[in-house]
Amino acid sequence: MVSIAALALFGWLAFTLVMVGLQVKGASDRIALDQREVQVAESAARVDRYRDSVDAQIARVEQRQQILDALVDRYFENVEVDPEAEAETAASDESSEAIPEAAGLAALENRQLAFARALRVAVDRRTVETAAQIRRFGIDPNALANQGMGGPLIPASVRSHVDDELAELEVSLNRLAVMELSLRSIPSATPTSRVSLSSPFGLRRDPFGGGRAMHNGLDFRGAHGQGILATGDGRVVFAGRKGGYGNCIEIDHGSGVVTRYAHLSGIDVRLGQQVDRGQRIGRMGSTGRSTATHLHYEVRINGRAVNPRPFLEANRNVLENESAG
Structure with missing residues (x-):
């Protein structure tokens, strides 16, 4: 009886160990599957x-x-x-x-x-x-x-x-x-639609007194009332009567560059107005110290008159119809 009981106990322990092992393996498999x-x-x-x-x-x-x-x-x-x-x-x-x-x-x-x-x-x-x-x-x-640059610093x-x-x-x-x-x-466009040069820049005989005088611009002949055009983008800084220049317009193009249009019969812009290159600003005339209808055109850099011809010649054939005189 003792032997039978021992054998039964051993069998039960073995069965229990097997079941526990199976449960542990099942739990391990479930954990692995979950992972x-x-x-x-x-x-x-x-x-x-x-x-x-x-x-x-x-x-x-x-x-x-x-x-x-x-x-x-x-x-x-x-x-x-x-x-x-x-x-x-x-x-x-x-x-x-x-x-x-x-x-x-x-x-x-x-x-x-x-x-x-x-x-x-x-x-x-x-x-x-x-x-x-x-x-x-x-x-x-x-x-x-x-x-004209400035503003707050905003890093990009x-x-x-x-x-x-x-x-x-x-x-x-x-x-x-x-x-x-x-x-x-930069004033490099033609100041009028029909360009005919009548007097160059530099020393010449004064048309009134006959003595030598400095001519600070170019003279272009044309018809009375012929349109005068801005030679570059800029702002009108003078529009009115200016001594021997007669009716005159000055345009500031920035960086000290100013153009002057004189002896006009009429002015079509106002002081402070922004103008575009090629825009009509006035009409040709013979006001001020002038012998006949024409445009006196100047380019000034930092207040000093310079020869406008190199500016105009930047555009091909600007002066092809000129006649020296």
């Missing part, structure tokens, strides 16, 4: 975040492309991108590694970066050319472009190296725009 489910869920969440990141990148890239297209349409017809420079910009990001579809997006972004750099080089080259044209008139392009923030390159491109484009506006303000 795998958590990992899968986390992986899915990461993929979703990456896909959201790709969507955000696509939006940014499309916005950049619109900006680049607009800049090219506005300033340039064609900009060539160096393939080697484009290759140097290649770089991987987290989303392109996690999601294969993002690799094409990263490549497009790199191409845009290379294109922005190439466009900036073209912009800087054009700015240099514009500055050289301004220097031909004896005017400092930096002084002309930097006048950028999110990536591509945005940084676009920001630098915008700075270059703004400088080019200012430089080209400055060039436009």
